[in-house]
Amino acid sequence: MGRRSVHSPEELRQLILDASQTIVERNGITGLSAREIARMIGYSPGTLYNIFENLDDVLLTLQVQLMGRTLEHMKRVPLGPDNDKNIEALAYGYVDFALVNRRMWNLFLAHSLPPGTSVPVLLHDYTNSLMDIVRGALEPIAPHEPRESLDAMARAFWAGLNGITAIAATEKGVYLTPATAQSYAKELTTLFLKGLRSEAAHR
CATH class of the missing domain: 1.10.10.60 (Homeodomain-like)
Known part of the structure; x- marks a missing residue:
């Protein structure tokens, strides 16, 4: 009552x-x-x-809060003079945060927006701020790339990391599990940086 x-x-x-x-x-x-x-x-x-308004509104608000916490966590990742290590540190920090909060992280997978519902503006803002951090770390590695290209690179790289966290957080993966997620993230980062430097060398 x-x-x-x-x-x-x-x-x-x-x-x-x-x-x-x-x-x-x-x-x-x-x-x-x-x-x-x-x-x-x-x-x-x-x-x-x-x-x-309803439970969907509650869930969307939780997702906005989670992304805000993610952004604050990523802002605290220590970066140094080694550009490659900075990308590795950001990838590690992101995957670590997702796995520590894996039940909440599953909200991004389990909850679908009802028809006619827009993604909250604040969620867009947090995501864009996160991409700004990644783009800023990529810029010294590819200094001659235009901003639009760096934005696309940052989002593509982060999409790969999101795939890793999505599978690991569900704890349903065969090979990709919470225990192996960081090794997959490191492999993705290594291949991404190798491809980025190879492309830059041929310009």
């Missing part, structure tokens, strides 16, 4: 998000329901719909 509200709308919003994250981390996306969220926070299920 619900209780009389003793929290502000913003406090309730965060309570709902915290409870939702806990549920997803424990039981995956299939365990999430308005009733279970309400049970955890001590309010009626209808309270959720006073704050969020």
Whole structure:
């Protein structure tokens, strides 16, 4: 049974998000329901719909928060004078963050946008900021490449890393597992940098 509200709308919003994250981390996306969220926070299920449009809205908000945390994590990856090592460090940091948060990471795979729903602007912003970090690390390796080309390279490289994290995070891979994901990321990085330098040498 619900209780009389003793929290502000913003406090309730965060309570709902915290409870939702806990549920997803424990039981995956299939365990999430308005009733279970309400049970955890001590309010009626209808309270959720006073704050969020629906469960999809909750899940999208969790994904935005997760990408924001990813960006902050990547900003803290230490970079040095060795350009190749910088790319390796960024790749390692990204895969490490995904695997530490693998249950939440699966949200990007398990949750599909309902028809007519747009990707939140903030999610685009976080993703673009992440690509800025990667592009900045690639620029010293390919200094003569135009920005558009560097952007495409950064996104292609990150798409490969996302493929690795997607398979590893589900824990359903045969060879690509949480235990082997970093070795695959390192191999991808090595091949990517080799191809990048080879292309630059032939210009």
